[in-house]
Amino acid sequence: MNSKQKTATLQWSCIAESLNNKGYAIIPEFFSAEECDSLANLYNNPTLYRKTVVMERHRFGLGEYKYFTYPLPEVIASVRQEIYPYLSAIANTWMKALNINTMFPKQLEQLHEQCRTNNQLKPTVLILKYGKGGFNTLHQDLYGDVYFPLQTVVMLTQPETDYTGGEFVLTEQVPKAQSKAIVLKPNKGDMLIFTTNFRPAKSSKGYYRAAMRHGVSEVQSGKRMAMGIIFHDAVT
Known part of the structure; x- marks a missing residue:
């Protein structure tokens, strides 16, 4: 089953409900273990990347990540392209709810055309x-003035x-009130979809922006790898 077929078979009404209510949704086993291993092995091919970031140098944390360059590997480009239309429909309901x-x-x-107009030309998949x-x-x-409010991460380990x-x-x-913490442990191959910066939350007076952030807690042992799929590009 290719990415287009796989994406079309997902229960998008359930995904939308979870995103609306929680700001995240988990799609189990979107990638097979073999596909995850192949993606993780791409980390060792320097020709695929435009930039490597050592996190502690920037006080981002402790670890390393690499931004892909264009063109993206076919499997990544295909998933990014196929899943976006479903997420854009959800994102537009959010914009409407929040006025x-x-x-x-x-x-x-078309989103990338808007990015290019705003000098956002660098890929953000990592x-x-x-x-x-x-x-x-x-x-x-x-990454810039143009940003899409949903993104995904795929667990590779x-x-x-x-x-x-x-x-x-x-x-x-x-x-x-104080911020609420949500702690998730997706399995290898799971795709986690979550809000980039806020979700619409309902109150007695209507909807308001519930601001959200994301991060990773300390790894106690072993090696953790993940792939982030962000839909907008970064400022050049």
């Missing part, structure tokens, strides 16, 4: 690697087998 005067285009290439003690501080992946600790952490700012 934000923004509508996202139906196709990924692979991240953490060893023992590695972590990622809470952040948002915006298995918790409790390849590594311990290293949970995926989301925080949500609750009005007039």
Whole structure:
């Protein structure tokens, strides 16, 4: 089953409901173990990447990640292109609920045209690697004035087998209260879809922006690898 067929068979109404209510949704076993291993092995091919970031140098955490260059590997480009239209429909319902005067285009290439107009030309898809003690501080992946409000991460290694600790952490700012923490442990091959910066949350007065950030808790042992698929490009 190719990525187009696989994406079309997903239960998008359930995914949308989870994103609306929680700001995230998990798609189990989107990639096979063999596909994950192949993606993880791409980390060792320097010709595929435009930039390597050592996280501790920038106080981002402890670990390393690499941004792919264009053209992306076919399997990644295909998934990114096929999943985007479903997410853009969800994103547009969010904009409408929040009375934000923004509508996202139906196709990924149209979003990239908007990015190019704003000098956002650099791909943002990346692979991240953490060893023992590695972590990622809470952040948002915006990269410029044009940004898409949903993104995904695919786990390339298995918790409790390849590594311990290293949970995926989301925080949500609750009005007039402390932030709420959400801790997730997706399995190898699972795709986690989550908000880039906020989700619409309902109150007695309507919807408001619930600001969210994401990060990774400290890896206690082993090696944790993941691939992040971000749909907008970065400022040049």
